[in-house]
Amino acid sequence: MAHFVIMGCGRVGATLAHTLEDAGHSVAIIDQDDRAFRRLRSGFTGRKVTGVGFDRDTLKQAGCEEAYAFAAVSSGDNSNILATRVARETFHVSHVVARIYDPGRAEIYQRLGIPTVAAVRWSADQVLRRILPEQHLAGDYREPSGRLVLSEVDLNDGWIGRSLAAIEAASGIRIAFLTRFGEGVLPQPGTSYQEGDTVHAMLNLDRSDEVARILAGAPAKESE
Numbered sequence: 418m419a420h421f422v423i424m425g426c427g428r429v430g431a432t433l434a435h436t437l438e439d440a441g442h443s444v445a446i447i448d449q450d451d452r453a454f455r456r457l458r459s460g461f462t463g464r465k466v467t468g469v470g471f472d473r474d475t476l477k478q479a480g481c482e483e484a485y486a487f488a489a490v491s492s493g494d495n496s497n498i499l500a501t502r503v504a505r506e507t508f509h510v511s512h513v514v515a516r517i518y519d520p521g522r523a524e525i526y527q528r529l530g531i532p533t534v535a536a537v538r539w540s541a542d543q544v545l546r547r548i549l550p551e552q553h554l555a556g557d558y559r560e561p562s563g564r565l566v567l568s569e570v571d572l573n574d575g576w577i578g579r580s581l582a583a584i585e586a587a588s589g590i591r592i593a594f595l596t597r598f599g600e601g602v603l604p605q606p607g608t609s610y611q612e613g614d615t616v617h618a619m620l621n622l623d624r625s626d627e628v629a630r631i632l633a634g635a636p637a638k639e640s641e
Contacts, residue, residue, distance in 0.1 A: 418442050421548065422484045424470030424500050425491030425516075426453035433488060433544060438463055445479035448491075471500035476508060486512035486548035494518055501531055512548045532615075566622050567593060569615055575635030581608050588631045590618040 421437050423430050426448040434446045435458060444463035448454065451467045468475030470489060481487065487504035489497035494517050501515040517526065517533045526533045534544060576584060581592050581604050595602040596615035602608075610616065620628050 419485035422479045422487045424489040430490045431456040471503050481508040490516040572632045590620045592618045
């Protein structure tokens with residue numbers, strides 16, 4: 418079980434809170450207006466924190482210090498991005514995502530390495546895929562036999578600067594494309610993994626745990 422912090426108890430924030438709680442995780446949800454918590458079901462057992470989502474004391478009260486992931490899904494772009502930066506840079510939350518209404522801003526923040534979802538193509542499912550590891554396994558595409566899945570994979574920072582070929586050789590995956598600066602990039606000979614890249618790869622579903630373990634660690638010298 419992991420702890421998740423959500424900023425914004427609108428319709429989607431409440432959906433995220435319920436989904437995460439149903440999956441067995443602990444949840445804290447923040448909103449400036451305590452009336453927003455009425456959207457939560459009567460049996461919700463997570464923390465309800467009234468306050469500004471980018472305030473450090475509010476984030477501490479929500480348990481951000483031990484949070485696995487943080488999602489800022491309020492109605493304000495500036496508040497969402499500021500809260501996400503505080504969660505990542507002050508509390509060192511490794512998995513963060515911000516809801517951004519302005520697609521132009523979303524691209525800028527992607528270039529800064531802050532995962533965003535623009536409102537025009539935004540849904541609770543897309544946020545969950547960025548903060549809940551098991552959601553990655555659902556994949557963008559699964560071939561008819563169910564053995565192969567196209568999915569996002571997470572890499573240790575030690576892989577930055579390494580060639581995609583080295584990553585494939587070490588993990589046994591086939592990298593289909595990258596998302597870089599908000600745009601899709603097809604791998605070319607010599608393409609390397611850069612900070613902020615999202616890697617989309619085909620892999621055997623029954624090797625997903627092994628692949629995750631390999632890529633979560635720093636690369637061995639032999640893979641250079």
